[in-house]
Every structure is written in structure tokens, then in C-alpha cells.
Amino acid sequence: MNALHESPAPCPWPDAMHDALAAHFAARLSTALAVREQHGRDESPFDVPPPDAVVFAESTEDVAFVVRLASEHGVPVIPYGAGSSLEGHLLAVQGGVSIDVSRMDRVLRINPEDLTVTVQAGVTREQLNREVRDTGLFFPIDPGANASIGGMAATRASGTNAVRYGTMRENVLGLTVVTASGDVLHTGTRARKSSAGYDLTRLFVGSEGTLGVMTEITLKLYPLPQAVSAAVCHFPDVASAVNTTIQIIQMGVPIARCELLDANAIRAVNRAEKMTLAESPMLLMEFHGSEAGVQEQAETVQEIAAEFGGQAFEWATTPEVRTRLWTARHRAYLSGLQMKPGCRAVTTDACVPISHLAEAIVDSVAEVEASGLPYFIVGHVGDGNFHVAYLIDPAIPAERELAERLNHQLVQRALRLEGTCTGEHGVGLHKQGFLVEEAGAGAVAMMREIKRALDPRNIMNPGKIFSL
Incomplete structure (x- = not known):
């Protein structure tokens, strides 16, 4: 599944292309190692040599100029935004030029x-x-x-x-x-x-x-909704939290957000964000609508949660408290990395039909618990999507192999349950083998034909989604 082993050697960096870019972009072209390394690393566990050059584009015309040159010289082009991808999307596996669009911010x-x-x-x-x-x-x-x-x-x-x-x-x-x-x-x-x-x-x-x-x-x-209310509710185990979510969705409650954090994620957030949340599986929910509608939604959800052992149902009615809770949720990934100093995270996300969500998560938890590998789980469980981060020591290959084996078992389970290998991270480098299993060889062959038709020289972010 590691597409890096299948990628051709990086293309030579043509002097003529460098000279043309330097003449057009001047200081907005960089071949400095520090800049190239910044643009050759994301949140994935892959280590790949950086791109040959970085161009800071400020307009569509700038991008078109770079791509025309790249097409002429057969040089790969890798778009770069905020650098927050998790599956190796922005890695220059065949060298080339990274087009940084962060200055295109109007x-x-x-x-x-x-x-x-x-x-x-x-x-x-x-x-x-x-x-x-x-x-x-x-x-x-x-x-x-x-x-x-x-x-x-x-x-x-x-x-x-x-x-x-x-x-x-x-x-x-x-x-x-x-x-x-x-x-x-x-x-x-x-x-x-x-x-x-x-x-x-x-x-x-x-x-x-x-x-x-x-x-x-x-x-x-x-x-913007007339009224917004957030709530947290803790559960005795992950299964109870997930079954609450399933019931909420199946009853048609128009909840705006329904996020799961397992006990490990809560523990990490408490330490990193100086919070005092109960360290048990938690749903963080938000309701949008009219004042009366929000109250009705929340009361319904509170009743459902109680049926599954939900406790300490707490409201976050002020914008300040809501913001603090959601900031903690958004920082759960970085907080989780602090559980094992110096670690890298092998992350995965799968999405299954809501009726199969409990089975998918509970069985995945059992496997990783048995393995002894540190981990944490967060999930947009309202639409059947969940994420597991396996924390590994990059100096110990056996830990990487174990994490990949757990990831493989998790994704295989999601596919058996008629779900997808990725709900939102994308395929990138990490999930190319799973794409074939999910979509079928015929569908991936059609994707390749589309790629060849629109990018006959294979310069647009080559090596991602599938290999040619």
C-alpha cells in the first residue's frame, strides 16, 4: 500500500526552467533547503525528499505560467496550501516544483x-x-x-x-x-x-x-443560525456513545455537530489545554436553529443519551465556553501527539453507514487495545466517520508495521460494512491499495484513463491516488 516504493526516480531539475522561473518570479522563487523542506512535509508518516523549488503564486496567471513551463519540461507540479494534509498529498515523490498558493488569499x-x-x-x-x-x-x-x-x-x-x-x-x-x-x-x-x-x-x-x-x-x-447551543455528555464506554449517535440520526434530529472523543483523546486534551473534562468517552454536540427548535433538539438528545447511560450532560450556552470546547476538539490531534513525545502518528479515517458505526468502532478499539500501541480516537460520528491515530516511535520499524496492520484491519472492516476507506482525508499515498478494493479495478482503470486524458505527461501531483 506504500506508493512511495512504486514511484519513479525524481525528474532532473532543468536549468532552463529554473532560469525562466527566476526571471519571472525573482524573490518569489526559492530553492533554499529550509523552504523546500517546509513544502515537502505534511502530517503523514512518510519521509520524502523535498521538491526542487517552491514558487509563491499570487494569481491564476502566476500558476498558469509555472504549469506551462512544467508541461514544456516534463516537470511535476505539486499544489501547496496550508500543509495540513494527512495522507501525503503534497509530498514531491518525483521531485518538481511546489506551487504555494497561500498568498492567493483574497x-x-x-x-x-x-x-x-x-x-x-x-x-x-x-x-x-x-x-x-x-x-x-x-x-x-x-x-x-x-x-x-x-x-x-x-x-x-x-x-x-x-x-x-x-x-x-x-x-x-x-x-x-x-x-x-x-x-x-x-x-x-x-x-x-x-x-x-x-x-x-x-x-x-x-x-x-x-x-x-x-x-x-x-x-x-x-x-448564521438564530440560536446555537452546545452540550457535552460522558458515557461509560465508546459503544454507548456511538449507539446514542446512531439513535439521534435515525430519529431525524437535525443536529449540526456530533463529535466523539474517546477517553485517550480527552486525557490528552485535558493535559494540553488545561481542561478538566471527565476522562471517559464523550460526545460534543451542537444544535442550530430557532430558540425553540434548538431547545427541542437538545432535550430529545438528552433523553436518548440517558437511555444509553449518558451522564453529566452539560450545556455550553455562552460563545466563550462553546469556543473553548471546540478549540479543544480541533486541537485534539496535536494534543494527542503529546501523549508520546517524539512520536509520529499513523492516522486513518473510515466512514460506514450509520447503522454499522458501533461495530466498526468497537471492534477497532478491541484490536488496538490488544496490540498495546498508544492511540486515540476522534470522530464526526454523526455521519459515520471516525479517525484513529496510532502513535509510533519513528525509530522503531516494528511499531510502524503494527500501526499499518491495525489500519489495514480497520479499513477492511469498513469495506465489509459497505463503507469507504476514507471519509475525508483522501487517498494520497497511504490508501491507494484500499481504493482498488473499494472501487474495483475497472473503476480505477477508468480513473487512470481520465488522468491520462487530462494530464498526458503526468505532471500534476504524480504518484497520488493511484500509480500510472
Whole structure:
């Protein structure tokens, strides 16, 4: 499953391309080792040589200039946003140039009357919500990290609000994309639906930079809810928390967020964030709507939780307390790494039909507990998605092998339960073998044909999703 072993040797870095980039970008081109290493490392456990160069793009035209040169010289191009990916998406497995779009950070157009916004790819989700707040609207997709909108679209991100508002797939209306030839393509419109031809927007959303570089994205916005209430509830075990979630969803409660943190995650958050949460499995929930609707939802959920042994149901009614709770949840990953100083995390995420969620999580917990490997679990369990981080010493290969074996068992179980090998992280380098098992050899062969048709020289983030 480790695609790094299958990747061709890095392409030679052409002097002519370097000279052309230097003439065009001047100080916005860097070949300094520190800069290249920063752009050649993400949150995955893979160690790969850095890209040959980094270009800091500021416009679609900048990106097109780089890609045209790369196409001419056969040099790989790797888009780079915030660097928060978990599956090796931004690693330069064949060398090449990293296009950093973090300076493409302008909100180009807000249309509050249509509930849409158009942004450059480097805008982050937190920045976007700051800039649209005065309109009474917000963008709900929240993968936890302050990721760039371009990166979120590239990996088809979702996160804590997906149970109510959907994923990037449902919330991207249109794109500006630089294709593998350096041409600029526009897909979609600001209309909420269309029956005009192939849906190219959805083709690029989730393509992980393998078909083109997204430079501008048009998104849906939503009215800020009249009332917001958050609550935490602790359970005697993970199964009780998950069964509560299943019942909430099956009863049709329109909950906005429903997050699971296991006892290990809570323990890590308490230590890192100086909190005093009970160190037992916990659901962190949020309700959006009218004052009466929020109260009704919360009362229903409290009754369901009590049936499964839920205790210490506590409300977070002020914005300050809610923010502190969600900040702790968003920092659970970094907090968890502190459980084993110097460790690396082998992370996985799977998503299953909600009726199979308890089986998927409980059996995965039993396996990792039996292994003795440190771990923690968080999950957007409202839509059947959960994450396990296995903490390994990078100097001990046996720990990496054990983590990968546990990951393999977890994903195999998700597939048997008619789920997916990745609910939101994407395939990247880590899950290429699972993609074949999930989609089938014929479907992956069709993906390869699409890739070859749109990127015949295989320069767009090569080595990701599948090998050619």
C-alpha cells in the first residue's frame, strides 16, 4: 500500500526552467533547503525528499505560467496550501516544483443576496468566515485545521458540520482551474443547479491536485443560525456513545455537530489545554436553529443519551465556553501527539453507514487495545466517520508495521460494512491499495484513463491516488 516504493526516480531539475522561473518570479522563487523542506512535509508518516523549488503564486496567471513551463519540461507540479494534509498529498515523490498558493488569499466577491462567495484558493476557512460575518452568513465546512479552501476542495473535505451542511462536494458551485497544459478553465456557475454537460466541477473536487490546480472557488454560504447551543455528555464506554449517535440520526434530529472523543483523546486534551473534562468517552454536540427548535433538539438528545447511560450532560450556552470546547476538539490531534513525545502518528479515517458505526468502532478499539500501541480516537460520528491515530516511535520499524496492520484491519472492516476507506482525508499515498478494493479495478482503470486524458505527461501531483 506504500506508493512511495512504486514511484519513479525524481525528474532532473532543468536549468532552463529554473532560469525562466527566476526571471519571472525573482524573490518569489526559492530553492533554499529550509523552504523546500517546509513544502515537502505534511502530517503523514512518510519521509520524502523535498521538491526542487517552491514558487509563491499570487494569481491564476502566476500558476498558469509555472504549469506551462512544467508541461514544456516534463516537470511535476505539486499544489501547496496550508500543509495540513494527512495522507501525503503534497509530498514531491518525483521531485518538481511546489506551487504555494497561500498568498492567493483574497475574497474576490461576496453575493449575500445569493448566498455565494468567490475566493482565491489560498483563503483559509477561518479567514473566510471573518470576512463574511458582517453579512450574517457563514461557511460551515470545518475540517478542524485552518486549511485553505483550495486544499479543502482538492481533498473533498468535510469535518464537524458535515452531518447537517454536507461536504465540499455539495458546497462548491464553480472553479477556476489551471489544467496540465497551462490553460485556464472555468467550471460551474453561481446558479444552485445545472444540467449543462459533464459536471467538471465535481470531477476536480476531490482530485487531490492530480488533474489541475484550483485557483478560484465559488462556494455556498448559509445564514448564521438564530440560536446555537452546545452540550457535552460522558458515557461509560465508546459503544454507548456511538449507539446514542446512531439513535439521534435515525430519529431525524437535525443536529449540526456530533463529535466523539474517546477517553485517550480527552486525557490528552485535558493535559494540553488545561481542561478538566471527565476522562471517559464523550460526545460534543451542537444544535442550530430557532430558540425553540434548538431547545427541542437538545432535550430529545438528552433523553436518548440517558437511555444509553449518558451522564453529566452539560450545556455550553455562552460563545466563550462553546469556543473553548471546540478549540479543544480541533486541537485534539496535536494534543494527542503529546501523549508520546517524539512520536509520529499513523492516522486513518473510515466512514460506514450509520447503522454499522458501533461495530466498526468497537471492534477497532478491541484490536488496538490488544496490540498495546498508544492511540486515540476522534470522530464526526454523526455521519459515520471516525479517525484513529496510532502513535509510533519513528525509530522503531516494528511499531510502524503494527500501526499499518491495525489500519489495514480497520479499513477492511469498513469495506465489509459497505463503507469507504476514507471519509475525508483522501487517498494520497497511504490508501491507494484500499481504493482498488473499494472501487474495483475497472473503476480505477477508468480513473487512470481520465488522468491520462487530462494530464498526458503526468505532471500534476504524480504518484497520488493511484500509480500510472
